[in-house]
Amino acid sequence: MEPPRNGVKAMDVYYNPVRAIWGPGSFAKLEEVLESLSSKRIALFCGSRSFKESGCEEKLLPLISRYKIVRFDRIPSHPDISDVLEIHRQAKNYRFDTFIAIGGGSVLDMAKAIKAASSLDLNSEEDLRKIIGTSDFQPGHEAIVAIPTTSGSGSELTKWATVWDKDNQKKYSIDHPALYPDFALVDPSLTYSLTLRTSVTSGLDALCHAVEAYWAKESNECSRAFSLTGASRILVGLEQLFHQELKEEARNNLSLGSLNAGYAFSHTRTTACHAMAYPLTLRYGIEHGIAVTMTLASILLYNLPYLNDQKALFAALKIDSPNDLQERVNSICSRAGIKTKLRDYGVNKEELAAIAAECFTKGRMDNNPYLLTVEEVNHILHHIY
Incomplete structure (x- = not known):
């Protein structure tokens, strides 16, 4: 390898596998994205109020009406380990092939956390704590389509999910290369409201x-x-x-x-x-x-x-x-x-x-x-x- 020149490394490696589509109206690409993923059984992660009040519900539901959808909308800001475990228990028997996460960083992180846990047998919060801080686990195979409705978290482009542990006053990251979303539809019109x-x-x-x-x-x-x-x-x-x-x-x-x-x-x-x-x-x-x-x-x-x-x-x-x-x-x-x-x-x-x-x-x-x-x-x- 050649020596660095002017302080620049001879080879800078950068990698991000997320297929991102940006622009007003890019939300409408969702149908095309789901077809490319051969989606059939979809889990929809969203906020209980923001999904409707932002107009996202009205825009999204017609695009996915032909799919089998299960909605998970009880996602608080800064989701706790207990929240992840509860949704994991609800979702684990559905055998989803695709997760659509539409919302702020907490919603996107929840979808990634559930993918991380979907192939695991978790019976307690302590079981979940054991996978935090290590990549020594195999997440599920669900595709993730991330649709941010705020311009801040960046979760649509990362391979980690933030989870909070309020009982122990700690913040954790669940981190694994399989947690990169497959697609990110970054539509600024979803933030206008x-x-x-x-x-x-x-x-x-x-x-x-x-x-x-x-x-x-x-x-x-x-x-x-x-x-x-x-x-x-x-x-x-x-x-x-x-x-x-x-x-x-x-x-x-x-x-x-x-x-x-x-x-x-x-x-x-x-x-x-x-x-x-x-x-x-x-x-x-x-x-x-x-x-x-x-x-x-x-x-x-x-x-x-x-x-x-x-x-x-x-x-x-x-x-x-x-x-x-x-x-x-x-x-x-x-x-x-x-x-x-x-x-x-x-x-x-x-x-x-x-x-x-x-x-x-x-x-x-x-x-x-x-x-x-x-x-x-x-x-x-x-x-x-």
């Missing part, structure tokens, strides 16, 4: 995916290109949200930006921002997109010496310093009525040291180029208090 707050919080999550993927240890030239494109489009879309005449254009930009961010972090995974966000969501219910963004500028400051190309990242973010990024994010949140300080969410200052100790999620914190200490994490938490 989202509230401003949901559009902003999901967009902030996608922004963190893009930026964290840029500096993650496993980043390469290909993934960083996705990161820069994603971050730039997401910020444009977030600013456009506050102009009524740009409502649809804003959500188109957020959708395409989120797709690029998804391609980036599906290769690299996330880093310190996500690791620090998990206990904030578990302990205090802080929305994920808000929790991850709270620390973004602080982590950027620590990671500056490790950036592959600081000028390129700053140009994509339209900033001159980490402080500029903090001000830009705070401005977006303020206009959307979103608080950005821990004290606004009932966090007590005396609890920050305990929170800091819980921030070292394996595979996330150690994926950060600069290895933060507990003391430094505690300092960041005080800074955003």
Whole structure:
């Protein structure tokens, strides 16, 4: 192999097998996709209220009326191990060949979690915990068609599913190459009815995916290109949200930006921002997109010496310093009525040291180029208090 030139590896490997179709109206490709998969018995994963209120129900049901469908719509935000086990028990005897998951990240993750468990004999939550954190299991053979209705989670492009364990105050990932969706239909028109707050919080999550993927240890030239494109489009879309005449254009930009961010972090995974966000969501219910963004500028400051190309990242973010990024994010949140300080969410200052100790999620914190200490994490938490 040739030696690296100008800091670029001689060979950068990038892989993502998901067949993604993006654009307003791409939802209508569902019939064609199901025919290509030879689908017969379909499980439909969706939100109980959002599926109808977003207009997705009216659009989707005519496309799948000739199939045998079983609907699973009791999927909460941040699904718990108990939720996964309950749906697994309901679904295991149907012998589905296709899962359609239409909704936000929680819905998409649930479909992947059920595929992971579908060939397993799970009788308890402890049985499910045993497969978490290992790839030493064989998921089912169901095809997954992921149809996101928010622009943030990126779950339509990844091989893992987030599952929460509220009893033990932990967040887990079920991770296996077989959990990549077969198809992703990314139709921004499905996000046009989202509230401003949901559009902003999901967009902030996608922004963190893009930026964290840029500096993650496993980043390469290909993934960083996705990161820069994603971050730039997401910020444009977030600013456009506050102009009524740009409502649809804003959500188109957020959708395409989120797709690029998804391609980036599906290769690299996330880093310190996500690791620090998990206990904030578990302990205090802080929305994920808000929790991850709270620390973004602080982590950027620590990671500056490790950036592959600081000028390129700053140009994509339209900033001159980490402080500029903090001000830009705070401005977006303020206009959307979103608080950005821990004290606004009932966090007590005396609890920050305990929170800091819980921030070292394996595979996330150690994926950060600069290895933060507990003391430094505690300092960041005080800074955003």
